[in-house]
Amino acid sequence: MKEVISFGAGVNSVAMTILLYKQDKVIPLIFTDTCCECPHTYEYIKYFEKEFLSKYKQKIIWLSPLTTPEYYPKFIRNKTLEDYILEIKFFPSIKKKFCTKHYKLIPFKNFAKRNNVSIYYVGFSLEEINRAKRSKKVIESMKTIYPLIENKLTRIQCYEIIQKEGLKLPKKSSCYFCPFQNIYQWQILYQEYPELFQRAKQLEKCINKNRKSYENSYITLLPNKMTLEQLEKKFQNSQNLSFDFFK
Numbered sequence: 001m002k003e004v005i006s007f008g009a010g011v012n013s014v015a016m017t018i019l020l021y022k023q024d025k026v027i028p029l030i031f032t033d034t035c036c037e038c039p040h041t042y043e044y045i046k047y048f049e050k051e052f053l054s055k056y057k058q059k060i061i062w063l064s065p066l067t068t069p070e071y072y073p074k075f076i077r078n079k080t081l082e083d084y085i086l087e088i089k090f091f092p093s094i095k096k097k098f099c100t101k102h103y104k105l106i107p108f109k110n111f112a113k114r115n116n117v118s119i120y121y122v123g124f125s126l127e128e129i130n131r132a133k134r135s136k137k138v139i140e141s142m143k144t145i146y147p148l149i150e151n152k153l154t155r156i157q158c159y160e161i162i163q164k165e166g167l168k169l170p171k172k173s174s175c176y177f178c179p180f181q182n183i184y185q186w187q188i189l190y191q192e193y194p195e196l197f198q199r200a201k202q203l204e205k206c207i208n209k210n211r212k213s214y215e216n217s218y219i220t221l222l223p224n225k226m227t228l229e230q231l232e233k234k235f236q237n238s239q240n241l242s243f244d245f246f247k
Contacts (some may be wrong), residue, residue, distance in 0.1 A: 003119040005029045006108065007060060009041050010173040013122035015158035016147050016167050020121065027121065028055050030111060033064040034103040035080035039193060044170045049247040051167060051201060063107045069106035071114075081175060084204065091179070091207050091219055099175065109138045119143045125155045177203055179221045186222075190235050201228040 005020065007013045007029040018026060031045065064070075069077035076084050081103055085091060089112055092098030110119065116139070124132045125148045132146050148158065162169055174181060176189055177200040190197045204221050220227050 001115045001117055002113065003027045003121070004061075004115075004117050005121045006123070007031045008173050009037075009045050009048070010123075011155065011158050011162065011168055012148060014044075014123075014167070014170055015153070015161040016121060016123035018052065018161050018167075019061075019147055019151065019153075021052075021056055026058060028058070029053075029060045030058050030108060031062050032104045032107045034041050034080050034099060034175055035061060035064060035066060036177065037173060038171070038176050038189070038196070040171045040231050041173040041187070043172075044168075047168065052165065060110075061110060065103070067109075068107070071110040072081055073106055076102055082177070082199070084219075085203060086206055089177050089207055089209070091164060091221075099178075105138055110144060112139055117142060119145060123147075124149055125158055126152055127155060139196050176200055177221055179223070181221075186228075186231060187235060190232065197228070197232070201232065 003025075005013070005017055005027050007017065009031065017029060045060060053059060059072075063071050065072045065076055065079055079087070081099060108120075111117070120138070120142060121142055122132070122135075124135075124146050129149055132149055135144070137144060154162075159169060171188075172185065174185070176193065176196040181189075189200070200221065202225060204219070207219055218225070218227070222228070222231060
């Protein structure tokens, strides 16, 4: 296996896959799972396999700490990201992007090494050209290609590629308790997956339960220090949300 696509099941990676396949580059797709993605991501993966990849007799290669633990760091093998956070009773450093590194990049890197991958394709759109320049190679000897940037394709054009193919647009892919979610994503979680919103709320409480008294900074999953319990009350009392909620 020489080439693979890094597939996240979001707009960019879906559009990139369509672009490559239409150019007769039928390349295996690798999805690395935290086992905590929002349900719509898992649903879209199945949908994309059925409606598009099946035409090329392809299925997504799925890496997971539960089903392919050998590719993951030892301390998180057989543990979902939620399991690990509950175990250590702390939310990993956001700045160091623990989740991306240990649940996404490292398993991808280990898979690539074991399967002699020398080229991988990443779905950064034209707006992310600086991000692409800053990105470190997953494996030094492996070549990274950014098809969307090379074709000067913006995120809006990615939407158009997907729609032109007659496919539904994917929603943003992320863990259901991701601290990088905006207010509207939390609202969608609250409305469409109330049981997961409650789990995120309990997770936030858990990581603060055993904190020492001198650690007076309460850890929240929202950037303005609002707790999910407080946000839930706002959702209950308001129909029209805006970013003023964060003020």
